[in-house]
Amino acid sequence: MPIALIVHGGAGAIAPQRQAAARQGCAAAARIGWEVLRQGHSAMEAVMAAVVALEDDPTFNAGTGAVLTAAGHAELDAGIMDGATLGVGAVAGVRRIQNPILLAQAVLASPQVLLLGEGAEALAATQGIPFIDPMHFVQSYQRMPSQPLPADASGLDHEGKHGTVGAVALDAAGHIVAAASTGGYLGKPEGRVGDTPIAGAGFYAEDGVGGIACTGDGEAFIRMQVARRVAEALGRGMDAQAAASQVINVVQTRIGGTGGLIVIDATGRVGFARSTVNMSYAYFTEGLSAPVVGI
């Protein structure tokens, strides 16, 4: 079976001075995930390694680089789906977790599917998931060059609204895993959740069909169940790239939602599409010795 891996670092209008870092961060995460896959490990291990790398890179709006809410703190969301079992784990509104995708994976292993805020953090405490001082997110945000303040956030196409990260992998056993992680959008109200922790909206994986991870206008992506729509298109026999383009187009024409997504189908074909100015991405497929990188 062919293997494949794709990551993205968010869609939006990415400032020119930040594009090189976004490309490099995606390439680095793709290399990390690809090396895991190439050594014969699972899609689950590859996706986790790639998303942790993206969360740890302050370039991206997830984990360390999360943007701040209107109240000036970080609230993070993440989700992961195992295509072999249709298992899902997700967290929303966590404030003290260094790598929310690690906690989402712990939820996947629990009887629950989606845990919120302090309830999710209570699971983290029992599972040895690393906590972090919430001020770390504020300080990390303030260190970034030319960051707008939350009060300046306006316009759906602003980069601060579109900085989710995601990864999808297909392993040699035919298993597909998809994951997403985000800080939400800059200046969001307390408690706001977008598509990132919602299976079928921000991410989806099903062996024999494909895997999808989304970024963009999270409200629109929930309303249209974007990841599930891509899976439906794949299920009807559509090509990965055609499915990605068609669904991104439908979300924009039908309800004006913008964003992007990445997809791998069950045969290892890669697709990606965006209705925003930019979306940083990197992928490996069989035979490539370096990632294909774009923005």
Next chain:
Amino acid sequence: MPIALIVHGGAGAIAPQRQAAARQGCAAAARIGWEVLRQGHSAMEAVMAAVVALEDDPTFNAGTGAVLTAAGHAELDAGIMDGATLGVGAVAGVRRIQNPILLAQAVLASPQVLLLGEGAEALAATQGIPFIDPMHFVQSYQRMPSQPLPADASGLDHEGKHGTVGAVALDAAGHIVAAASTGGYLGKPEGRVGDTPIAGAGFYAEDGVGGIACTGDGEAFIRMQVARRVAEALGRGMDAQAAASQVINVVQTRIGGTGGLIVIDATGRVGFARSTVNMSYAYFTEGLSAPVVGI
């Protein structure tokens, strides 16, 4: 255009001594919603009236009758979708709201789609949505006859795990609205969220396609995006009843998830299915002077 309205009061193994109250509560809510529709008002108004009635009836595990978490308090979830606009409003983990469906409707009217806990309650304060002392839920729960304590909850088919309420209506303008509200399951861990506030999982509405509201094993219903799957089946031309039965069967055979759902298609045909012992429901279609009621 034909009009139609259906409600449910939860799926599970409903104790014999509580079946009459569940049937009567569903019938009463259906009458309230049907009268709204019959007077020429919208599906939105009819669904809201029906769900508020179900939330106010202590028989059901939503609003006033919500079950308690492992920690002994109530955490409520609700969601609503407007098939005319594909607009969604939902809340998760609210503790002080008398009628969570009213707050979900306020979120529908806001720029957000899903708000959690205290963030959702902050919106309630600005919109005049009634608050309630959290102890009210504890006292209401304790007043119910032969209620198990949270520590006694076990087994997926236990009534305490399956008490969500929901409603779907089709109005004379062809607009479809679907909504759901729940206290979750008895003894759930803090922060746990099931399918009820997740568009495409616990509820879905799209004019020209249909409306769906679900109840049951919320984790399984998220993993399978149950409401969206029913809409897909309707979109392929399947009959409302066939779509309901097929999807409930798929959820059970594929991942062992049990529960039930109600559906109205774009032509006003009603469907419902369950894989549990019982699901209380009541519906009206054109020409009926009394609701069809069952359990």
